Amino acid sequence: MKVSPIRKYLREERLPTIFCPGCGLGIIMNATLTAIDQLKIDINKIVMVSGIGCSGRIPGYIKVDSLHTTHGRAIAYATGIKLANPELNVIVFTGDGDTGAIGIGHFIHAARRNIDIKVICVNNLNYALTGGQFSPTTPKGAWTYTSPYGNIEGFFDLCELAVAAGASYVARWTVREVYNLINSMKKALKKKGFCFIEVVSPCPTNFGRRNKMETSQKIINFFKEREIKVKDAKGLSREELRGKLIIGEFVDRELPEFTETYKELILVSQKKFKEPEKPGLAWIELEIRY
Numbered sequence: 155m156k157v158s159p160i161r162k163y164l165r166e167e168r169l170p171t172i173f174c175p176g177c178g179l180g181i182i183m184n185a186t187l188t189a190i191d192q193l194k195i196d197i198n199k200i201v202m203v204s205g206i207g208c209s210g211r212i213p214g215y216i217k218v219d220s221l222h223t224t225h226g227r228a229i230a231y232a233t234g235i236k237l238a239n240p241e242l243n244v245i246v247f248t249g250d251g252d253t254g255a256i257g258i259g260h261f262i263h264a265a266r267r268n269i270d271i272k273v274i275c276v277n278n279l280n281y282a283l284t285g286g287q288f289s290p291t292t293p294k295g296a297w298t299y300t301s302p303y304g305n306i307e308g309f310f311d312l313c314e315l316a317v318a319a320g321a322s323y324v325a326r327w328t329v330r331e332v333y334n335l336i337n338s339m340k341k342a343l344k345k346k347g348f349c350f351i352e353v354v355s356p357c358p359t360n361f362g363r364r365n366k367m368e369t370s371q372k373i374i375n376f377f378k379e380r381e382i383k384v385k386d387a388k389g390l391s392r393e394e395l396r397g398k399l400i401i402g403e404f405v406d407r408e409l410p411e412f413t414e415t416y417k418e419l420i421l422v423s424q425k426k427f428k429e430p431e432k433p434g435l436a437w438i439e440l441e442i443r444y
């Protein structure tokens with residue numbers, strides 16, 4: 155019998171997962187492990203960090219060192235881990251609420267520093283774990299537990315925010331584009347810098363049920379009908395983009411990475427590294443890096 159190559163990474167004694175039938179989280183966990191497996195990254199050199207939310211349960215099913223942190227603080231914990239152990243691959247699993255609401259400050263500043271951590275944000279369009287309240291990425295008009303007459307706020311584009319803040323790599327896919335998602339994860343894992351991958355994912359239990367999309371298939375069709383590629387979206391007006399879901403790579407660029415710069419600073423302070431010719435200049439320049 156053919157055994158899936160990712161099976162060796164799973165804590166089988168913890169299965170089955172708590173994910174509801176039709177939830178996209180299994181696809182995202184599978185895609186992440188496939189990317190790790192294809193790149194042959196030593197699992198002992200990986201740390202997974204998660205926030206509070208349904209997505210926060212992913213690392214618990216994987217044979218890897220992990221930290222299930224407090225709500226909104228996964229990126230802050232990941233920053234500490236990476237600074238203390240720069241040789242580790244630090245992967246964060248977070249939710250749209252975890253990153254886009256309570257944890258948004260950490261998200262912006264980690265992207266600004268361009269610290270080498272990989273953030274996989276499961277955007278299931280609501281606060282799922284707590285019963286389906288609206289989040290910053292809930293589409294306008296959608297019904298949730300806390301928007302019983304339709305959400306009056308607009309969809310917050312976390313990818314555009316990551317680009318503006320200074321991330322090295324930013325992409326958005328839905329769980330429909332599994333191969334693109336795996337390739338993006340591989341790119342991110344190979345890249346030195348802050349990488350943000352948003353995965354738009356079905357939550358039939360809380361989001362779908364209240365929006366006449368009780369099955370995962372209906373939610374995936376809803377995504378499919380609205381998808382537009384980044385390159386096709388370029389040049390379109392706000393009006394033309396209304397109601398569309400932009401998918402693809404938003405940015406892939408080389409920028410100075412924070413742990414590298416930090417390492418140099420430590421060596422300079424310990425007099426183990428030649429001081430820059432113009433000491434301090436790098437720190438006082440009003441530098442626009444991107």
Ligand SMILES: Cc1ncc(C[n+]2csc(CCOP(=O)(O)OP(=O)(O)O)c2C)c(N)n1
Nearest residue numbers: 206207208209225249250251252281282283
């Ligand atoms: C400090 C704090 N505030 C609020 C909560 C309650 N809480 C737990 S998960 C969650 C929202 C999760 O939404 P999201 O990040 O989108 O994750 P999902 O469950 O949708 O994957 C909230 C508000 C908490 N655990 N801690």
Ligand code: SF4
Nearest residue numbers: 173174177208282357
């Ligand atoms: S509540 Fe939604 S996101 Fe959470 S496990 Fe169920 S389907 Fe998935």
Ligand SMILES: [Mg+2]
Nearest residue numbers: 249250280282
């Ligand atoms: Mg969510």
